[in-house]
Amino acid sequence: MELSFQTVLSQVMLGLNNGVFYAILSLGLAVIFGLLNIVNFVHGALYMLGAYVALLGYTMLGPLLGKPDFHLNYWVALIVAPLVVGLLGIGVERTMLRRLRKFDHLYGLLLTFGLALIIQGVFTNYFNVSGDAYDGKPESLEGAVNLGFMLFPKYRLWVIGISLLVCFATWFVIERTKLGSYLRAGTENPELVKAFGVNVPLMITLTYGYGAALAAFAGVLAAPIYSVSPVMGSEMIITVFAVVVIGGMGSIMGSIITGLLLGMVEGFTKVVYAPASSTVIFLIMVVVLLVKPTGLFGKES
Amino acid sequence: MSGFEPKEMLCIKGLQAFYEESHILHGVDLTVGEGEVVTLLGRNGSGRTTILKSIMGLVGRRNGSIQIHGVETIGMPTHKIARLGIGYCPEERGIFSNLTVEENLLLPLVVKDGGMSVPELYDMFPNLQERRFSMGTRLSGGEQQMLAMARILRTGAKLLLLDEITEGLAPVIVQTLGQLIGQLKSRGFTIVLVEQNFHFAADLADRHYVVDRGVIADLIPRDALASSTEKLNQYLGV
Numbered sequence: 001m002e003l004s005f006q007t008v009l010s011q012v013m014l015g016l017n018n019g020v021f022y023a024i025l026s027l028g029l030a031v032i033f034g035l036l037n038i039v040n041f042v043h044g045a046l047y048m049l050g051a052y053v054a055l056l057g058y059t060m061l062g063p064l065l066g067k068p069d070f071h072l073n074y075w076v077a078l079i080v081a082p083l084v085v086g087l088l089g090i091g092v093e094r095t096m097l098r099r100l101r102k103f104d105h106l107y108g109l110l111l112t113f114g115l116a117l118i119i120q121g122v123f124t125n126y127f128n129v130s131g132d133a134y135d136g137k138p139e140s141l142e143g144a145v146n147l148g149f150m151l152f153p154k155y156r157l158w159v160i161g162i163s164l165l166v167c168f169a170t171w172f173v174i175e176r177t178k179l180g181s182y183l184r185a186g187t188e189n190p191e192l193v194k195a196f197g198v199n200v201p202l203m204i205t206l207t208y209g210y211g212a213a214l215a216a217f218a219g220v221l222a223a224p225i226y227s228v229s230p231v232m233g234s235e236m237i238i239t240v241f242a243v244v245v246i247g248g249m250g251s252i253m254g255s256i257i258t259g260l261l262l263g264m265v266e267g268f269t270k271v272v273y274a275p276a277s278s279t280v281i282f283l284i285m286v287v288v289l290l291v292k293p294t295g296l297f298g299k300e301s
Numbered sequence: 302m303s304g305f306e307p308k309e310m311l312c313i314k315g316l317q318a319f320y321e322e323s324h325i326l327h328g329v330d331l332t333v334g335e336g337e338v339v340t341l342l343g344r345n346g347s348g349r350t351t352i353l354k355s356i357m358g359l360v361g362r363r364n365g366s367i368q369i370h371g372v373e374t375i376g377m378p379t380h381k382i383a384r385l386g387i388g389y390c391p392e393e394r395g396i397f398s399n400l401t402v403e404e405n406l407l408l409p410l411v412v413k414d415g416g417m418s419v420p421e422l423y424d425m426f427p428n429l430q431e432r433r434f435s436m437g438t439r440l441s442g443g444e445q446q447m448l449a450m451a452r453i454l455r456t457g458a459k460l461l462l463l464d465e466i467t468e469g470l471a472p473v474i475v476q477t478l479g480q481l482i483g484q485l486k487s488r489g490f491t492i493v494l495v496e497q498n499f500h501f502a503a504d505l506a507d508r509h510y511v512v513d514r515g516v517i518a519d520l521i522p523r524d525a526l527a528s529s530t531e532k533l534n535q536y537l538g539v
Contacts, residue, residue, distance in 0.1 A: 178407065184399040185408055192395045194379035195357045197410035197456070201378075 003271060010150035011267040017156045017225075019263015020163035021218055025240045026247065026255040027167055028214040031174070034187040034250050035207045036097065038108030044237030045119040046085050046212045048230065050219025051134070052123065053081035055228045058136040074136045074224075081220045082213035089212025093205045116234070123230035131227025159221045166217065167256045174252050183207065187250075242285045248298025258296060310335045310460050310491040311356070315365035318348075318355045325351045327515040328365070333460075333493055338486050340494045340502040343512035344538055349495045350392055352512065353462045356493075357389050358382050369460065386413045388453030392464040392495075396445045398438040402429055405437045405448055409456045416457030426451050443474040450481065461485070464495045475501060499537070511536045 025043060032040045057072025057080065072080070092115065100107045141158050144151040174180040186193045186200055194200045219233075226232060240259075247258030262281050269277040276283075288296060311333040318326040326348050333339045341349040355363045358379040367374050369385045383389070388409070397405055406419065406429065423430035426447045432440060440448060446466055453461060463482075467475045475498065482505050485492060496502040502509065503526060511519040513536060521529050 178404075181400055181404040181408060184404075185397045188397050188399055189395060191359050191379070192389075192391060193408070195359060195383050195389045195391075196408055196452075197380050197383035197412055199378075199380045 006149045008268060008271050010152075011271045012264045013147070013150065013152055013267070014156075015264040015267015015270070016260060017160055017263070018266060019260040020160050020167075021222060021236065021259075022240055022243045022263050023167050023256045023259030024163050024214055024218045025236065026243045026259045027170060027252065028211040029240065029244050030247075030250055030252055030255040031170070031183075031214075032208055032211040034252075035183060035190075035204055036093075036108070037105050038097065038100075038112065039105070039249075040208075040211065041109055041113035041237075042092070042116040042119070043112075043211070043215050043240070044233030044235075045116040046089065046215035046233070047219040047222070047236060048123065048228075048233030049085050049088070049119065050081040050216025051223045051228045051232060052127075052219075053077060053084050053216065054136065054220045054223045055132060055134050057081075058134060059132075071136060074138045074220075077136065077223075078217065078220050082216045085216030085219075086209040086213030090205055090209040092212075093208040097208065098201070098205075116237075120230050120234060127230055129230055131229035131232070134223035134228050137224035155224055159225070163218070163221065166214070170214070171252050171256060239281055242281045244295075246281070246285050246288045246295060248295025251295070251297035254295070254297025308335055309333065309368070310337070310370060311493070312368040312371075313352075313356070313366065316352070316355055316367060317364050318351050318360045319362040320351075321361055325360070325515055326355065326363075329512075329515070329517055331510055331517055333491055335491055336486070336489050337508070338482065338492045338494065338506045340496050340506040340509045341512050342496065342499065342502065342509050342533070342537060343518075344536075345497075347512045348515040349512045350464055351515075353389070353464050353493065353495060356382070356462060357387065383458075384410070384412045386458045386460060388456055388458030388461045390449045390453055390461070390463045390466060392468070394445050394449045396437040396440070396448055398436060400437050401434050402437055402440065402448060403433040406433075406452045406455065409452050411456050413457030413459065415459075417454045419455065422451045422455060443470050446470060446474070446478065450478075454485075459489070460491045460493075462493050465497060466494070467496065467498045467501050479505060499533075 025047060029040055029043055032038065054072070054074070054077035057077050061072050062068050062070030096111060097108055100111060137155060141155040143154050145154050145157055174183055182193065182198055182203060186198070186203055190200050222232070243259050243262050244255060246262065247254040262284070265284070266277050266280060269280040292298075309332050313329055313331050316326055316329040317324070329348070329352055341352060343349050351360060354360050356367055358374070358377060364375065369382070369387065372385060374382045374385065397408070400408065406422065417425070428444050429448055429451060432444070437445070437448065450466070466478055470478070479501055482492065482494070486505070494502060494506065507523050509521045509526070510517050511521065511533070518536060519532070521533070
């Protein structure tokens with residue numbers, strides 16, 4: 001089979017578009033795992049909730065308020081959904097996860113897994129499992145841009161740009177600022193950070209809230225691309241967990257880079273042998289686990 | 302407490318402490334006056350480190366009474382206790398490996414006015430300035446100990462809880478630490494030292510509390526030290 005450079009490049013670009021979702025979600029998981037030491041299984045559901053805030057804000061909020069012409073603007077949703085879901089996350093941490101802090105992390109994993117099933121179950125009951133289209137894509141992002149080797153949808157280009165910005169801004173805050181030094185120290189020895197006068201429980205709550213907000217942000221970005229459905233989170237999260245395993249749990253830059261690369265690998269596989277594109281990440285996961293069980297960027301403990 | 306200013310910096314009464322099921326402290330009473338240097342002597346496992354951790358609220362459960370400058374702290378969360386002006390240097394030094402030397406130095410919150418500035422600290426510990434962009438745990442043991450001391454001196458804390466600061470360090474560094482403690486004392490710091498190195502402690506402290514099996518077994522003032530050697534040897538099992 002003749003592979004034109006152009007075909008490869010365009011599939012890799014589309015792969016990068018998936019990759020930024022992997023990156024943003026696995027970044028949230030890494031941040032939460034670092035400080036809370038739990039594998040946040042509800043992450044996919046939070047992503048789905050973000051998309052639904054955008055969708056329902058667009059379709060149902062107006063009628064509900066008695067103004068059928070009102071549609072929650074996409075840009076507003078991009079702010080509101082992370083806030084709503086972030087606050088929900090804060091509530092979950094305060095009322096549930098906090099009580100599990102002194103037990104094995106397995107309990108946190110089970111709790112978040114249970115929450116994910118409940119949220120997904122409730123949404124499956126009320127909404128269309130096969131998905132609803134989100135019509136709120138702003139007009140300014142309609143159409144395509146000529147990248148030279150392909151016509152690339154403007155909206156997807158926006159998604160790639162803003163996601164990279166959010167990911168690297170998060171990395172910068174954690175690795176290069178004073179606030180981040182509290183987070184890194186808290187990851188290493190939370191008790192001592194408390195003894196230095198830092199309100200660590202509050203920091204943990206806000207960190208979980210931020211992780212949840214990141215997932216919701218990704219959800220809103222996804223809404224105009226993929227159809228919004230109750231199972232969109234659980235489908236996404238399986239791949240994201242594979243990304244996290246490959247990258248190594250807890251490494252901030254590692255989770256971003258691995259997310260982006262694996263998205264591109266997926267895209268590339270689509271050109272070479274399309275049927276393998278949905279499994280290639282899991283194959284890589286198997287190989288990485290065999291060769292370097294702590295993940296590519298993981299630290300030996 | 303209208304205008305009443307107790308002269309005790311630290312006053313502990315009937316302190317009991319637990320880790321999960323183990324009962325470590327069985328009613329500790331001790332007081333430390335403002336500007337005093339006091340050591341906690343005792344065998345390994347006698348509960349000295351647990352006394353310091355209990356003051357910071359870092360044990361599983363504690364009851365009794367711990368007053369810092371007259372403020373009851375037994376029900377307070379750790380970060381609030383620290384903000385009363387306590388500097389804590391843990392046994393394992395607690396240098397963060399994910400943080401640079403300078404980030405380690407700047408980590409503890411400034412809790413009171415009158416702490417040392419970063420340039421002052423770098424003057425005092427020139428090695429730290431030289432290596433301020435290295436990761437914390439790249440430092441030698443002695444440098445790590447200096448860093449652990451420097452970072453609590455920046456916070457303005459006037460009560461210092463120092464756990465085994467000389468452990469595993471070369472004699473020349475132990476000597477420097479001794480000079481440092483002397484300087485701090487003359488600046489009016491109140492210091493509680495947990496020490497294994499009795500000779501180090503003997504020169505510095507006003508009083509020595511002997512801790513044995515989770516209680517205070519004895520109190521030896523500085524001038525009675527010479528006459529109590531035999532008694533002490535018995536307590537410390539040396």
